[in-house]
Amino acid sequence: MSVAGPDQTIISSRISSRRNSTRAAEENVSDNEDIVGQMQQGASNILVAVRCRPLTKKEKEIDDTNLIQIIEERVVLLLDPQFKYGDKGSRAKEKQYAFDYAFDENALQKDIFDKTTNFLIDGVLNGYNATVFAYGATGAGKTYTMLGEVNSPGLMLMTFIELFTKVEKLTLERAYKVKLSYLEIYNEVVKDLIHPTTSVLDIREDPVKGIVVAGLAELMATSPDEVIECLQLGNMRRTCEPTEANQTSSRSHAVLQITVEYKDKASGTESEIIVGKLSLIDLAGSERASHTKNRGIRLIEGANINRSLLALGNCINALCEATERGGKVYIPYRDSKLTRLLKDSLGGNCRTVMIACISPYSGSFFDTSNTLKYANRAKNIKTNLQRNVVNVSYHIAKYTAIIAQLRQEVSDLRKLLKSKNPNPAAFNNEKYQIELNTHFQDEAKIRKKIHECQQTKEELGFMLFSRQTELDRAKAKTGEDSAAARALNKEVERLKKSIEEQTQVNNTYEDVLKGLENKRDEIKSEWIRKGIPEPHLSSLQLMMQQQVLAMNSIDAQRDKNHDQVVLKQKELYIQLLMNQLRLRDNVIDIQNGIFKEENIGMKPDLKKVYSQIQSIDEITSSSIVSFPDLHMNSPSLYGRSKPKAYKSDHFLPPITQAPTAKTSALNTPHSRIPKIASKRYLSNEPKDEKFSNINLLHPKAKRLTSNDNKLKEQRSKTNSGLYEDSDSEQSSVKQVAIIGKTSDKYQKSPKVGYKGREVGHVIKKRIKPREIKYGVNIRGIENFEG
Numbered sequence: 001m002s003v004a005g006p007d008q009t010i011i012s013s014r015i016s017s018r019r020n021s022t023r024a025a026e027e028n029v030s031d032n033e034d035i036v037g038q039m040q041q042g043a044s045n046i047l048v049a050v051r052c053r054p055l056t057k058k059e060k061e062i063d064d065t066n067l068i069q070i071i072e073e074r075v076v077l078l079l080d081p082q083f084k085y086g087d088k089g090s091r092a093k094e095k096q097y098a099f100d101y102a103f104d105e106n107a108l109q110k111d112i113f114d115k116t117t118n119f120l121i122d123g124v125l126n127g128y129n130a131t132v133f134a135y136g137a138t139g140a141g142k143t144y145t146m147l148g149e150v151n152s153p154g155l156m157l158m159t160f161i162e163l164f165t166k167v168e169k170l171t172l173e174r175a176y177k178v179k180l181s182y183l184e185i186y187n188e189v190v191k192d193l194i195h196p197t198t199s200v201l202d203i204r205e206d207p208v209k210g211i212v213v214a215g216l217a218e219l220m221a222t223s224p225d226e227v228i229e230c231l232q233l234g235n236m237r238r239t240c241e242p243t244e245a246n247q248t249s250s251r252s253h254a255v256l257q258i259t260v261e262y263k264d265k266a267s268g269t270e271s272e273i274i275v276g277k278l279s280l281i282d283l284a285g286s287e288r289a290s291h292t293k294n295r296g297i298r299l300i301e302g303a304n305i306n307r308s309l310l311a312l313g314n315c316i317n318a319l320c321e322a323t324e325r326g327g328k329v330y331i332p333y334r335d336s337k338l339t340r341l342l343k344d345s346l347g348g349n350c351r352t353v354m355i356a357c358i359s360p361y362s363g364s365f366f367d368t369s370n371t372l373k374y375a376n377r378a379k380n381i382k383t384n385l386q387r388n389v390v391n392v393s394y395h396i397a398k399y400t401a402i403i404a405q406l407r408q409e410v411s412d413l414r415k416l417l418k419s420k421n422p423n424p425a426a427f428n429n430e431k432y433q434i435e436l437n438t439h440f441q442d443e444a445k446i447r448k449k450i451h452e453c454q455q456t457k458e459e460l461g462f463m464l465f466s467r468q469t470e471l472d473r474a475k476a477k478t479g480e481d482s483a484a485a486r487a488l489n490k491e492v493e494r495l496k497k498s499i500e501e502q503t504q505v506n507n508t509y510e511d512v513l514k515g516l517e518n519k520r521d522e523i524k525s526e527w528i529r530k531g532i533p534e535p536h537l538s539s540l541q542l543m544m545q546q547q548v549l550a551m552n553s554i555d556a557q558r559d560k561n562h563d564q565v566v567l568k569q570k571e572l573y574i575q576l577l578m579n580q581l582r583l584r585d586n587v588i589d590i591q592n593g594i595f596k597e598e599n600i601g602m603k604p605d606l607k608k609v610y611s612q613i614q615s616i617d618e619i620t621s622s623s624i625v626s627f628p629d630l631h632m633n634s635p636s637l638y639g640r641s642k643p644k645a646y647k648s649d650h651f652l653p654p655i656t657q658a659p660t661a662k663t664s665a666l667n668t669p670h671s672r673i674p675k676i677a678s679k680r681y682l683s684n685e686p687k688d689e690k691f692s693n694i695n696l697l698h699p700k701a702k703r704l705t706s707n708d709n710k711l712k713e714q715r716s717k718t719n720s721g722l723y724e725d726s727d728s729e730q731s732s733v734k735q736v737a738i739i740g741k742t743s744d745k746y747q748k749s750p751k752v753g754y755k756g757r758e759v760g761h762v763i764k765k766r767i768k769p770r771e772i773k774y775g776v777n778i779r780g781i782e783n784f785e786g
């Protein structure tokens with residue numbers, strides 16, 4: 001599988017760490033071979049497979065990130081493209097689904113056929129029904145899977161080739177008849193693709209044959225060649241139009257049905273005929289109107305496609321519920337032509353294979369996610385499988401029983417209709433409103449708990465960071481075995497443990513929340529199943545939307561609070577750093593005073609250190625630094641997020657050790673101090689200090705660039721001494737001392753001194769042709785007063 005894009009790296013790196021949890025998902029799935037065995041024994045009748053197609057050339061040009069990873073032909077891992085590893089407060093967004101089979105982009109048509117369809121053919125030849133249908137969003141590869149292309153035939157053709165090979169082997173004992181029909185459902189109208197007619201074809205339910213399409217032509221086929229011809233003809237007639245999402249988009253559901261009948265040549269019981277039916281279905285793709293940009297007739301087609309697929313989804317949900325509850329659930333087959341046609345395949349006498357086609361493209365994430373959820377749900381359906389034996393005497397007895405059963409059904413349905421209160425005005429949806437509110441109250445409670453948990457973790461993380469700093473300092477000062485270091489170490493360990501505990505609690509809450517979020521869909525389906533009339537249904541749906549928005553706003557508030565905590569922490573670092581700087585300058589001033597008073601010449605190496613400190617103040621840091629890593633001992637401090645890399649302009653590097661007797665301001669190893677630090681430091685100088693009225697925090701104040709630094713270096717070469725030469729006429733900033741004279745050349749502009757040190761230089765700008773304004777540039781910040 002090709003690995004592309006940054007997110008792909010994340011998926012890959014996570015796969016190994018996810019192996020264990022993946023195993024758990026896998027354990028719920030029986031062995032691949034088992035599912036075939038189970039289907040053959042009638043223990044399970046639905047096989048759900050997923051096929052991921054490769055990225056197309058066009059998609060690769062836009063974004064070559066592959067969102068899908070298939071693990072061991074069973075598990076599908078889907079990554080959310082919105083999820084950036086490291087986002088604060090974000091919960092991990094990748095989803096895992098386990099299926100009977102999962103095929104990646106490299107899977108061949110033959111692989112899909114061998115594992116999902118080939119084994120059904122024996123059953124069909126022995127009188128069992130089977131259905132294979134491809135489901136998925138538009139452009140996900142359904143038609144490619146079912147029909148295939150010139151050089152890679154799909155399941156339909158491969159099925160016929162295999163079927164005829166097997167029939168040939170059995171002809172000595174059995175007399176076979178193979179019939180085929182091919183139809184499409186386009187805009188809720190059934191059309192014959194082999195013998196098109198103008199009359200509308202109707203779907204009917206035959207008590208013995210099951211679902212039949214009245215008037216649909218059935219062709220006798222004797223060889224695969226005949227079938228190929230029929231398929232080609234039918235596909236030419238099938239409604240297929242280019243859309244934004246797919247150049248060859250199928251606008252209809254196509255159903256190819258193969259009926260195989262046989263009589264035992266030796267038995268002599270003329271009346272017994274075994275009938276098996278195989279339906280191969282290429283569904284039209286679900287589509288989001290906003291995504292496909294379809295208009296006019298394409299939009300109407302899309303709406304019809306979606307409606308029938310929604311009906312299919314509702315049937316799948318109802319069937320799952322029937323499985324869970326042990327029957328007695330109304331299955332809304334009649335909601336669409338598609339579900340009426342698939343009634344046997346989904347809930348009746350049939351082995352069914354669903355191939356969910358998905359795309360790994362980031363732009364198709366929502367479609368892929370929906371398809372996977374859909375397919376995941378379908379795994380839970382259980383159906384009843386019976387062999388179709390058509391026998392004349394059996395026929396009559398069976399019809400009588402069926403008529404009685406149908407009468408009972410009609411009377412049950414009448415009762416159900418009455419109880420559903422057909423008068424919408426009299427309908428009271430208060431009960432549903434209360435249920436909805438209770439659900440979202442539960443969600444809000446859990447969200448609050450998660451919020452509290454994260455706050456606690458953040459606080460603990462901050463405490464941990466400061467204790468860790470103290471510990472490092474204590475170790476450096478008094479040694480690792482000192483009592484102070486040991487006590488701090490104990491504290492650090494305790495904090496780490498607390499953070500771990502909080503993380504576990506947080507994860508539990510996250511799981512509960514996920515469950516509650518999933519329940520929203522169930523609530524909606526329940527409303528539809530219970531037949532809540534309009535406008536009550538819309539009003540409930542609107543209420544749910546509002547509640548979902550409210551939940552999102554709780555999450556947003558949580559993120560905002562988190563940002564505030566981080567900001568507060570940054571402020572603290574700034575304060576600490578400013579204190580360090582003040583202490584350092586105080587030490588320098590005191591030392592300078594002593595040197596002057598005692599008339600001690602400054603040693604060259606000390607001079608060098610002084611000038612280094614000055615230049616450190618003026619360094620403009622443009623590199624990326626990491627914000628003090630509060631997470632360093634707890635990678636999961638913010639859920640499953642990871643610390644970010646921050647721009648030095650906004651965040652400070654970890655503070656260095658505070659000056660102590662041993663490590664004075666002058667020999668303290670300085671980290672690179674970003675400009676904002678010295679800016680704040682200067683602005684915080686007491687009012688009587690010399691730079692107090694200079695607006696160093698003006699947003700338009702420019703930073704010193706690296707070029708300016710070079711010019712400064714050049715200048716200091718020509719004029720290395722420091723002179724105090726007050727020249728207030730030339731500078732409107734009276735508080736600073738100007739060293740030297742202003743020249744036209746920027747490089748030669750006089751320096752500005754403060755307490756004997758150069759801190760900046762005079763600058764000028766032309767306001768009008770004849771008017772020049774002077775200002776100062778102190779430590780990289782320009783200021784023109786007035």
Ligand SMILES: Nc1ncnc2c1ncn2[C@@H]1O[C@H](COP(=O)(O)OP(=O)(O)OP(=O)(O)O)[C@@H](O)[C@H]1O
Nearest residue numbers: 053138139140141142143144246248249250284285
């Ligand atoms: N497994 C695959 N390998 C290579 N190419 C594929 C594969 N699956 C799909 N494709 C290509 O992707 C494009 C879209 O596939 P296809 O037309 O089968 O999608 P679809 O799901 O049937 O769309 P719709 O039914 O909405 O029209 C086609 O160009 C097809 O050739």
